[in-house]
Each structure stands twice: as C-alpha cells, then as structure tokens.
Amino acid sequence: MESDKKIAVVDFGGQYAHLIASRVRRLGAYTEILSNEDSIEQFKNYAGIIFSGGPSSVYEKDSPKIDPEILNLGIPVLGICYGHQLSTLLMGGKVENSGNAEYGPANIEIKNPKKYEISRGLSNLEKVWMSHGDEVRKLPEGFEVYGSSDSCEFAFVGDDKRKIYGIQFHPEVTHTTHGNILLSNFIRICSVEHSWSVDQFIEREIKIIQEHVSPERKVFLLVSGGVDSTVAYLLLAKALGADRVRGLLVDTGFMRKNEVTDLKLNLKKLGFDLTVRDESEAFYNALVGKVDPEEKRMIVGNLFLDAQARAVSELNLNPKEWLLGQGTIYPDTIESGGTKHSHKIKTHHNRVPAIQALIESGEIIEPLRDLYKDEVRELGTKLGLPSEWTERHPFPGPGLVVRMIATKKDIEANLENEIQSYLQKFNSKIQTRLLPFPSVGVQGDQRTYANCLVLNDFTEDWELLDKIATDATNKFRSINRVVFLPGEINLPVKYLFTELHLNRELSDLLREADSTVFSILHNRNIHNEIWQMPVVMVPCGREVDQFSIVLRPVESNEAMTANFYRMDRAVLNKMKHSIRSISGISDVFFDLTNKPPGTIEWE
The missing domain is CATH 3.40.50.620 (HUPs)
Structure with missing residues (x-):
C-alpha cells in the first residue's frame, strides 16, 4: 500500500498506541506504528499522524520526544493524552501536573461542534474516558479551545488552519461514547477513507x-x-x-x-x-x-x-x-x-x-x-x-496459573480507616476492608501491584457502585481494585491470609468453581452478554486454611479497556450459593473494577 494512503501512529509507550491503530483500521483507514525516533523522512509521505498516549510526563528529562519539524510538514496531526501534551509543549505551550489525576469517565462540554471539521457530529456534551495525571495549562499561539471538562480546561483543542488537534481523553476506547465519530472526522481530514479492511x-x-x-x-x-x-x-x-x-x-x-x-x-x-x-x-x-x-x-x-x-x-x-x-x-x-x-x-x-x-x-x-x-x-x-x-x-x-493468587501484601497502617471515612460521603452504611494480597493493575499506562478494597452489600445500584470504585482507585494509589461481598450487609472484622499452592488439589478446587459459574451462565443464556469472566481463587478467608473466589465478568470489545458487567442479582446469588457449597471456599467476591485501573485478569 502506498505510504500516502496511511496514517502513522507514533508510539510513546502508551497501552493504547496499538489500540488507536487498530481502531482507525476498523474505521476503514490503514495505519502503521512508528517510533518517535524514526526520521522525519519516514513521516513525510503519510496522510496523517497520530501522537499516542504514554506513561511518562513530557517535562521529565528522559521522557520520549519527537522532532518538532514533524508539526510543520503540513500533514494533519492528532495528539492524544501524552501526544496532546507533547505537541502542545513543542509548539510553545505549557504542561504541568494537574494535581487531580483522572482515571475513568468524564463529561466534556463541546463549545461549537459544528464549527470545526474534527468535532462535526459530536454533541454539546460528550462522555469520554480519561487517564492522566498531567494536563495542558497554556495553549500555543493559533490554538482554540473546542471542549473542556470540569477538571480539565484544555481537554479538546486545535488549530484548524494547520489541522493540528489535541485531546486529553481517549477516543479509541469504547468508553468514549462517540470516539469513533472524532476518529472518523480525522480520517476524513486526512483523505484516507476506505483504505483498509x-x-x-x-x-x-x-x-x-x-x-x-x-x-x-x-x-x-x-x-x-x-x-x-x-x-x-x-x-x-x-x-x-x-x-x-x-x-x-x-x-x-x-x-x-x-x-x-x-x-x-x-x-x-x-x-x-x-x-x-x-x-x-x-x-x-x-x-x-x-x-x-x-x-x-x-x-x-x-x-x-x-x-x-x-x-x-x-x-x-x-x-x-x-x-x-x-x-x-x-x-x-x-x-x-x-x-x-x-x-x-x-x-x-x-x-x-x-x-x-x-x-x-x-x-x-x-x-x-x-x-x-x-x-x-x-x-x-x-x-x-x-x-x-x-x-x-x-x-x-497460562490457564488457571494466573487465576490462583498466591502473593501476600501487608496492609498499610490506618489505610482501612482512612478509606472507610472517605467513602462515608456516598452512604453511611458503607463498610470496607482491605484484602491481604495484591493484584496487577494498569493506571496511567503503568503497571501497579496493589491491594484490593472490599465493600459490603449496602446497595443494589450498580451505577453507584461503579462511581465508588472509580473514585476510590483514583483517590488512593494503594488500591487498584474494588470488589463487594454480595448478600453481606456486614463484613468480617478481618480476612486471614492462607498460603495458596499451585498444585493439583487447589487447581481442582478452582476448576470446580469455574465450571459451576459457566454452567449457570449457559443455563441462564447470558454467556454472550459477557466478554470474559475470570473466576479467581484468592489466598484469604474468614478462617485459616480457607480460600475465597472472585467473580470478574467484564464487557469489552478489544480487551485494552473494559467495564465490569452488571449482573442480574438472582444470577449472582445463584453463583454465590453454588460456589460456597464447595468445601474449602469461604467467600465469593464480585469485582467492580473497570480497566483501567484493574487489568481483566488479576495477574
């Protein structure tokens, strides 16, 4: 394929770089991943350039940069998250730590969506997905503000004459409701529609x-x-x-x-x-x-x-x-x-x-x-x-190897009380505990390895539970995952750690729990509503030598981002009682964590 029919996606190390390329391809334009260190000659014949997100801060000494002359080639450029911040900085703007990191959904107010090519088809208020700790504080000359959120003034900006645009949110993930409209607009600006299938x-x-x-x-x-x-x-x-x-x-x-x-x-x-x-x-x-x-x-x-x-x-x-x-x-x-x-x-x-x-x-x-x-x-x-x-x-x-959590992680002193006190603003009936082991997460494009927070079953409002899980993981870096205990108004005083060995006996135990869950999914005919449902064995219970099970059903399209699945309570109760009837199982938790900040698998 001729290079002038392609869009280059510049990889700055973000978890979404290849997802951007894949999303744009599914919208009908061919993409290739390029390094930020590739020569300017390699960029010259592309029809468009997208600067991806990344885990670094643009003002750090060793953070990945790019030849600023790429912004003067006359080729349309879309900067996303880190890419937005970097292009802004290279053109004379200013980027700082926001002091208010965002990992999750946000609303963007679009000021005049019909005025600019990049925003056509968007509404005045758009739900988007944020994942950042830094933000643009001052725009380069010639740029205008197209959209803002409550906590990010320069969430959507551009210079329409030069066809250079910047967005703090991620249009490539399904959680940004109309991200495909924005990306399709950029494809049209680059004149490469229908170049891939x-x-x-x-x-x-x-x-x-x-x-x-x-x-x-x-x-x-x-x-x-x-x-x-x-x-x-x-x-x-x-x-x-x-x-x-x-x-x-x-x-x-x-x-x-x-x-x-x-x-x-x-x-x-x-x-x-x-x-x-x-x-x-x-x-x-x-x-x-x-x-x-x-x-x-x-x-x-x-x-x-x-x-x-x-x-x-x-x-x-x-x-x-x-x-x-x-x-x-x-x-x-x-x-x-x-x-x-x-x-x-x-x-x-x-x-x-x-x-x-x-x-x-x-x-x-x-x-x-x-x-x-x-x-x-x-x-x-x-x-x-x-x-x-x-x-x-x-x-x-690796199979059940990564669904058998065996690591121990001590709980920070006073953290449980601090989290409990903070979450009381949502509901006075909330109870919280921390589990004595870690799971893997991804926050701001970086790996995290942190404890999990448990909530009691104080509400059946899934949206409130989603809001609490998002807020808690944004507020407390010591946790990257939130679960709740279905049917339990009161939590035990403490969960005890038990060594979990990756042997035949315990893998058989997890196999039985997993089989029980999937039998119920198929019997209730909801298997296809769920993208993936890890059933995880964790090394804790109310008593020594007991283990617990975590249910992790998610909705997703591409596995790079995911929402937890809002399961019918009758189905969830059936799973809980069936699993707890298996000898050696203490409790059944339900994972409320989106991705990010929690990976789909627990390891």
Missing part, C-alpha cells in the same frame, strides 16, 4: 506467511483451543495447506474442567492434525512455592517451549523443517512491554525471553500479531469458523 488483511497476511515459510518448511502451532490459536491455524492452513500445519496442545494441569477432552473432540471436527501432551506434573513441580506473577509467567512460557521441543523429538520431526507458530495478538505484545517505550504490565507466556529470541531469529510465525480480539473473531468468521468458536470467552494461555 479485514478482507485486505487476509490477502496481505497470506502473502507474508508464504514469504516467511519457505516451501520446504512447515509450522508446529501451539494450540490452547481458544479463538486466537484456532483462527491462527485456519489462516496458516489457508496460506500453506493443511498438510503443512500441525497443532500441539499442552495439558498444563491448569486447564478448565474437561477442557482437554472437549478440545480434542472439537478440534478434530475442524480438521486439526493435533498432538496432545500431558505435562501437568512438570508444571506442578516447577511451580512449587512460586508466588510472584511475573516468575509464574516466565516458568509457564519456558515450560511450553520445553514441551514443544520434547514433542518434536518424540514425533521424529526435523527441527530445521519446522517453525513454531503462536496465536499471539496485539495485547500480548503491548502488555509485555513489547514496544520501545511501553511500561510492562505483565509478561505473557508467549513473550518470555526464550521465545523472544526465537522471534528475532525468524523461527516463530505469528499470523495474528497485528490484530485485536474482535478483529480475530471477524477474521475467524470470514475463514468459516462457527459462531460457537468465535464467541468463546478468552482464556489465558
């Missing part, structure tokens, strides 16, 4: 696969049975022929209940040439005493490689003849810190150093590496995958 991707990727995999080589694909690896198989088989693609399913001992048996049966129906290896004892042995989430992911990634090597050897496959295939998609790369300036949120099992080295040597092929989950599903449909496959909930490659 999934059909075009299929045509392009098949050529890339055929060039990467020489005629004498074949692909040994690591299969989880999820949407990603299944679609990767179909695309590879379409490009190379089914006889040149073989699947390996590794039973880690941390799969869902009956998962391996069901997968073997269903994958066979799709024509998979599948090898199954039971490696559960190796995984259990390697994970004895391991609690740190990063270490756990590293162990799992390396064990997958070991299992693949053993399978190749025992099947008498010539290693020089076979490439390793993976169903890696964009979030796997982004959250592992796979872009130049991005902050590591978590290392995915298919991004451990050993696998990264194979990628760099050209020994791994990842045909879905440019796509997000919804794009993968659309691709699967176009390749003939039945809806029961494309609609399956995502399941992490």
